[in-house]
Amino acid sequence: MVTTSLFNQQLGPASSRDQQEIDNFSAQADSWWDPSGPFAPLHRLNPTRVRILADLFAGHFCRSLGETGPFSGLSLTDVGCGGGLVTEPFARLGFDVIGLDASEENIATARGHAEVSGLKIAYHVGAPEDKNSPDGPFDAVVALEVVEHVSDIRTFIDSLTEKVGPNGILVLSTINRTLKSMALAKLAAEYILRWVPAGTHTWSKFVKPSELTHHLSHSGFTVRAIQGMGYDLATGEWQPCDDVSVNYVIAAVRT
């Protein structure tokens, strides 16, 4: 933790860090890979969001899934990678991957797990706007379930778009700010990914697709796709769906 706070003080004025959020995640960093631990809801969502992204990438980069290393030769950075739940699948699919996270504990967990899994992934501690964060350019930049945890969305989105290469793609996923998401956040924790102690996922920090679209266009990006994800309470499975009122994925490219 000491390093993280030192790091904070060296930063310029704009920072996307929310120290309270980072501390919350750090405190549970050991549990990232436990499918029945505090991150259980994320383990349920993960396959669905990874499938949506992989299909998007296959279309964008004209690659076919099902071949070995379909994305080899392409680079990807996973911002807010946590324990590496998304980072690892994309490394397996052939991307050259860099995982970035503001929590040192998260990165330690991610590194350890990648090593045991026999995956070559570079992990860095930091926020995307830090001067020494890997600046790419990357063919793909992803930040899944992260924008609802940052303190300054504009700074965060700007720093992400700067890392996207000329023909690259940026993909975000988050939770919409609607009556439905608010209701579910209170009533069904697993629905809304309240995997860190209550209060962390503050409803007011949820982001509407229109707001993201606005921030993205400010950075010179056009939205290519918006895809909803729905949780089936009966089966405990997530499915892609048209409804974007709770969880959704948004993909954008340079205008």
Add this chain to the structure above:
Amino acid sequence: METEVIIIGGGLTGTTLACGLAAQGIQTVVIDRIAPVDGVSPSFDGRASAIAQSSKIALDGIGLWPVVQGKTEPIREIRVSDGPSLLFLHYDHADIGDAPLGYMIENRDIRAGLLHLTQETTGLTIAAPAEIVEMHRDDSMACVSLKDGRTINGQLIVAADGRGSATRKTAGIDVTGWAYKQNAIVATIDHTVSHQGIAHERFLASGPFAILPLREGYRSSLVWTERTALVNSFMALDDDAFLNEIAERIGGFLGNLSLVGPRFQYPLGLQVATSYTDTRLALVGDAAHGIHPIAGQGLNLGLRDAAALIDIIVDAKRYGLDLAHHAGLERYQRWRRADNLLMAGMTDVLNRLFSNDVRPVKVALDVGLATVNNLPPLKKTFMRHAIGQVGDLPKLMRGEAPG
């Protein structure tokens, strides 16, 4: 040694799963305590299996069917009765279309075919005979150590080690169920009159007695369910006396009978695992469920487990996911458990209804089975169940590429 999937148990279910996975480019190791060639010897397994239409499609999909095709016999009709004359259920394949109701094949022919297939398939390693000394599963990896010093690392362990599954026990997964106080005596006979592709199920006081048609018309497989207390005395009879007992139960419609090969006996019981999964572990086949052979469905259920797991693993591989990811294993359990429980329940009820001294035709009438014959839609539903066309079929069983 590094692999992706480690299958413990190279029986019919485990080896089929292995061939199916390897065909999809998934590195697979199969561990068994006996050498594959031993499983092919005539004294190892004298059973024949009724293979449902959907299982046949799956076996075709993994490339096994072409290898064993010459050894199969289509089942054109099933006659259920309580003696040579009193018929109360009649299934004819013509009732549901052109395809046969299923196929009979001797287990050792399936084993020989699978052995051939494993030798042809790349990405598939058979570690047998081998003894497992240690197994480890955690959030990051799975690992099995063998007595010969080999260590196999992978992402997923599949328990396909049969009813007594040590893998299941080690994982602390319980089973519920009961013994039937019945054993199945299995024998193969030659006969001078052709069976014409008709399978017979006789409900005798001791339990169901099945006469199942094998290839070329003049050979049949018998599954004779007998009260456990009497089994040893029947097994101890000399061949002539044993044949006499059989002839008495079959009647004269197959002409003169003669015994082929040794007889076998299997204790019967119903057994279902309380969970099908654990960390980096999935149970398939008899390791997950053992049922009464009354409807010839045990292996068919195991093949469905295998095909479902192939769908889930291939999907995970395609998307770079951990092959043992939690949501995938949960999906497997949800998918297969309900289907297997339903079949376990149906076979249990059938066996209880008919294994007693009450005239089966009367029982059948009481429970309305005979009327099924007169109600074509209901009968079709029954048949679809038996031939495996009900429920959410894995892709391999629909003749599609897995995933």
